[in-house]
Amino acid sequence: MANIVRALCLVIMVSVSGCSSDSAKRTAYETMQNIRQRDCLKDMSSDCEKRESYEDYERKRKELDTSE
Numbered sequence: 001m002a003n004i005v006r007a008l009c010l011v012i013m014v015s016v017s018g019c020s021s022d023s024a025k026r027t028a029y030e031t032m033q034n035i036r037q038r039d040c041l042k043d044m045s046s047d048c049e050k051r052e053s054y055e056d057y058e059r060k061r062k063e064l065d066t067s068e
Contacts (some may be wrong), residue, residue, distance in 0.1 A: 006035055026054045
């Protein structure tokens, strides 16, 4: 149920924002990062991933696209 609520909130944020596609992608990515970090901290896990910036994510994604 919580995942459905998260997904719905994400869709609403992107729909209402009226931003460019890059801004919408950035917002969605950062929202998902925040949710993952919150869940990790809530579980008191000692192996929480370091948050990756959207720019780093895009750079790695483009590198993978060009290597195919």
